[in-house]
Amino acid sequence: MAPQRRPALPPLGGRKPNFRERTVDVLRAALIAGELRPGEVYSAPGLAPRLGVSATPVREAMLELVKEGMVDIVPNKGFRVTVVSxxxxxxxxxxxxxxxxxxxxxxxxxxxxxxxxxxxxxxxxxxxxxxxxxxxxxxxxxxxxxxxxxxxxxxxxxxxxxxxxxxxxxxxxxxxxxxxxxxxxxxxxxxxxxxxxxxxxxxxxxxxxxxxxxxxxxxxxxx
The missing domain is CATH 1.20.120.530 (GntR ligand-binding domain-like)
Known part of the structure; x- marks a missing residue:
């Protein structure tokens, strides 16, 4: 029997005092692992409950990942995961x-x-x-x-x-x-x-x- 899927994004509460850094780490890992799918658009308010934090550190983390070329900003919607060929x-x-x-x-x-x-x-x-x-x-x-x-x-x-x-x-x-x-x-x-x-x-x-x-x-x- 196939193992049960774990939640894509683990809650952040209590794991590190710096939520922003931890949020960047978790989201980056989710992108690399393909848990956040290429071409899909994700919003900070939509991801925040899955991480157990407010939308602000998620938004800041996604902006950091924009600089790394892992996501692009989609005005008024959120962030699109870049496609790697x-x-x-x-x-x-x-x-x-x-x-x-x-x-x-x-x-x-x-x-x-x-x-x-x-x-x-x-x-x-x-x-x-x-x-x-x-x-x-x-x-x-x-x-x-x-x-x-x-x-x-x-x-x-x-x-x-x-x-x-x-x-x-x-x-x-x-x-x-x-x-x-x-x-x-x-x-x-x-x-x-x-x-x-x-x-x-x-x-x-x-x-x-x-x-x-x-x-x-x-x-x-x-x-």
Whole structure:
């Protein structure tokens, strides 16, 4: 039996004192996961009850996402989720592969082992989110893990470039992966990657990262 769908947008109350920042994070994750559908128009008053906050932080968050190119303003109606084409998704994945794979492979020989071990709780957050079928939590934990890992290379600009590429991507097939029980396997690749890094095994790191990034188009991006 397919697992029960979780609410697309979890309530914000009590999770962070800064509602605006948390609202941006949750809405961005919902956009990336495809919970807010491309081409659809959403209003701040309409989304606010689903988040458990007033319309003001939602409106401010959506304006922030306009700057990121994730939504467009529709006068007197709200915000339309921008459509990302297959060509754009392929380009994002290609650029990410050029950056993330060699950078992560390099960490197999340069990263401090204690710093790598410190990332295991972040990897477990991804695994736990996958087990619960919580796509919003999954997206946030996945972003946190990968950016924290790349930060060990010491190149802040590289991290920001990857952050932007990941935000612009859309993972429309995540719900299908949850229902098929395949999201857990993808989540556990983060632990596999850490094990390869800790073993100082560059070739294994390359294989895991190549397979993992392949999910961006091969499994996830299926509108």
């Amino acid at each position: 297959d060509k754009q998704l392929d380009e994002y994945k290609h650029v990410r592969s050029l950056i993330e794979i060699p950078t992560t492979v390099g960490l197999a020989t340069t990263a401090d082992l204690d710093a790598l071990r410190a990332l295991r709780p972040l990897a477990m957050e991804i695994v736990n989110a996958a087990a619960k079928g919580d796509l919003i939590e999954y997206i946030g934990a996945d972003l946190n893990f990968h950016l924290s890992l790349l930060a060990l290379a010491g190149n802040d600009h590289l991290v920001e470039v990857v952050r932007d590429l990941r935000r612009r991507s859309r993972l429309y097939g995540l719900t299908a992966l949850v229902e098929a029980g395949r999201l857990q396997a993808s989540a556990e690749e983060h632990l596999e990657l850490l094990d390869a890094l800790l073993a100082r095994d560059p070739e294994r790191v390359r294989e895991v990262m190549t397979r993992h990034l392949g999910h961006v188009r091969g499994l996830w991006a299926a509108p």
